[in-house]
Amino acid sequence: MxxxxxxxxxxxxxxxxxxxxxxxxxxxxxxxxxxxxxxxxxxxxxxxxxxxxxxxxxxxxxxxxxxxxxxxxxxxxxxxxxxxxxxxxxxxxxxxxxxxxxxEIPNLPADDVPDGTDEADNVEINRWGTPRDIKNAQEHFDIPAVKGSMDFETAAKLSGSRFVLLSGAVARVNRALAQFMLDVHTMDNGLTEVNTPVLVRDDAMYGTDKLPKFGDDSYRTEDGMWLIPTSEVPLTYMAAGDVLEEATLPLRYTAHSLCFRSEAGSAGRDTSGMLRQHQFEKVEMVSVTHPGESDAEQKRMLRCAEDILERLEIPYRTVILCTGDMGFGARRTYDIEAWLPGQNTYREISSVSTTGDFQARRMNARFKPAEGGKPQFVHTLNGSGLAVGRCLIAVLENGQQPDGSVKLPTVLHPYLGGKQAISADGALI
CATH class of the missing domain: 1.10.287.40 (Serine-tRNA synthetase, tRNA binding domain)
Known part of the structure; x- marks a missing residue:
């Protein structure tokens, strides 16, 4: 606002x-x-x-x-x-x-955001890791180790297109990824874990700039509740209507949740595999900060997300989005794109955005300056830390081996009972 x-x-x-x-x-x-x-x-x-x-x-x-x-x-x-x-x-x-x-009017871009019209005008600012030379690299759903544990046909029978059933080894790796991310964010990055509702009211969607513009992209229940598009919504709206003490800032939260999007504007895009689904999982990061600290906080959050990929040994690149590619509520956005050998390209796995006081004005979230004076609006930031399903894709594709098995990142081994790979026939070994 x-x-x-x-x-x-x-x-x-x-x-x-x-x-x-x-x-x-x-x-x-x-x-x-x-x-x-x-x-x-x-x-x-x-x-x-x-x-x-x-x-x-x-x-x-x-x-x-x-x-x-x-x-x-x-x-x-x-x-x-x-x-x-x-x-x-x-x-x-x-x-x-x-x-x-x-x-209805989008947020204003920060001065340092590059001008442009679409993703072709985004500017790369960082690159980490060297992609492996994988001969005849396959997409995640075609890797022999994965095929038996990633079922799109049964999911379609249950729910329609753009849903997936994960089972066996792949389901366990998916769970391990979320647990690993939460542990890093809570134990190493100082975020407070929150288990949020996945149903919210109109006010929460409006306050986090998802309404009225993106109503068609979300699912609404018959009694008027909304399934969250990301836990950014409940995590951020926790501060709605509050006047916080300056000394309590920043507030830093993380949550692992199911997310729901109708993908109304994405017909024909990424229909193969589980890259773009109606239901997916994310580990989200949200910060509520003093206005003078928000730019530094965005860089800190970006490093938190990049560090997850580095620990998983997944090559990535980081870009700053141009003015024409930024989301409605963002003042500045950095995207992290993981290397996917099966597509031979980098694909978005995290967006880290600052909204300035754009959301705070909509939900009347303020803080009381320590030196006195009128309450001021806080700044809010959000970022994926990371999208669990897309991270699973990156782990599977980057770990694929010539014999059809998948080698798993070392940091996941403790979450898998010491198992280090998925065999070509789909067993954790």
């Missing part, structure tokens, strides 16, 4: 920042709506002053026996009360319309 006062003070800068995203200028429209709202408020305040003055004069007229003046003033007070009520209702409606319009 944007601050209308900031737009009022510098409309040209607001439009210029939006234009970097490829959006048309809207400041004149917003300021016209704001002016109409403020005019109604001023008229209501004027009518209230008139009513207050007349009310004081009513008693005086009665006291001096001026019955005609008494009746005139009493009628005037009643008229002003009706006028005030009508003006307040109009101002309330105009305020709601302005708020709704502001909610």
């Amino acid at each position: 944007h601050d209308i006062r900031a737009i009022r003070e510098n409309p040209a800068a607001f439009d210029a920042a939006l234009s970097r995203r490829g959006d048309a200028p809207v400041s004149s429209e917003l300021l016209a709506m704001d002016e109409a709202r403020r005019t109604k408020i001023a008229q209501a305040e004027g009518a209230q002053a008139d009513a207050n003055k007349a009310a004081k004069e009513v008693g005086a007229a009665k006291g001096r026996g001026d019955e005609a003046e008494f009746e005139r003033l009493r009628a005037l007070v009643a008229e002003k009360k009706q006028q005030i009520a009508a003006l307040n209702e109009e101002a309330k409606a105009q305020d709601a319309a302005l708020t709704a319009r502001l909610a």
Whole structure:
């Protein structure tokens, strides 16, 4: 959500920042709506002053026996009360319309975000690891060690397309990955683990900028609850309506959860395998910070995510997204892309974003400055640490061997009872 006062003070800068995203200028429209709202408020305040003055004069007229003046003033007070009520209702409606319009406008990009129109304009800032030379590399679902434990046909019978059943060794490796990520984030990175609901109300989706824009991308129950697209939603909304003590910041959370997305805008994309599913798992990171610390916090979160891949020995590259490829609520986003030998390319496995105060304004999350003064809005950040299913794909494809088996990363061995690989016939060995 944007601050209308900031737009009022510098409309040209607001439009210029939006234009970097490829959006048309809207400041004149917003300021016209704001002016109409403020005019109604001023008229209501004027009518209230008139009513207050007349009310004081009513008693005086009665006291001096001026019955005609008494009746005139009493009628005037009643008229002003009706006028005030009508003006307040109009101002309330105009305020709601302005708020709704502001909610449709994306966040403004940070100054250091590169300009561009799509993913081709993203800028690589880091690369780690050297991809193995795997002759005739196969995608995850075709690796002999995996085939018997990754069932798309039965999942389709149960739920339709873009679902998968994992069983046996692959299911255990999937579970091990999530456990490993949580252990690293809680024991090494200082995040607090939270087990969140996967059903949330409208307010939580709106406060984390998923509504109204992305309603079609999410699943809603018949009683109006939403299945979370990621645990970013409940983790971030935990701060909604709060006025936090500055000394408690930053708040750092992590959660492993099921996530649900309708993928309404992705028809025909990534239909093979389990790269893009309606139901998937993520280990999420969320930070709530002081505004002056949010840029440093984003870099810290990025390193937390990169470190997971390094421990798993998966080559990756990190890019900063251009203005045209950033998400709706992001001020700046870094994507980490893992190397997938089966596709012979890097694919996104984590996005780490700062929203500035964009979400905080929507959910009224503030902190009390230690030195005193008015409460200020916090900054919120979120990042995948990591997407478990995509990480599973990367582990399987990067670990595939000529005999059809899969060698597993050393850091996962303790989570697998000391097992180090999946044999070609699908057994942990």
